Amino acid sequence: MRAVLDLLLLILRLYTYLIVASAILSWLVAFNVVNVRNDLVRSIWNALNALTEPVLRPIRQITPNLGGIDISPIILLLLIFLIQDIIWQYIYPNVY
DSSP states (O other), X not given: OHHHHHHHHHHHHXXXXXXXXXXXXXXXXXXXXXXXXXXXXXXXXXXXXHHHHHHHHHHHHHSOOBTTBOOHHHHHXXXXXXXXXXXXXXXXXXXX
16 A cells, blocks of 8 residues: 555656656747747646646636736645645555
8 A cells, every 4th residue: 555655646746857857848939048949848748737737727617707817826836835744644654
């Protein structure tokens, strides 16, 4: 059972990195530092959007419109950190 929890924690950690990478790439695209017309950038952009958008979209529907500021990645990261803490503090010590 600990192996399953370790795998879940690893997946959550990797997904955290994907969310941060997606946010940074969206800033780089918005400020024209990188161009989406480049094939490599477009493929990375599409991959990150395909992995993060299904989770971020419901959060965006719930949160209020703040103009140009998107706080859905922050909310998702906080939820992931909460799940990780719950696993570490409550579930992991009770599993043998």
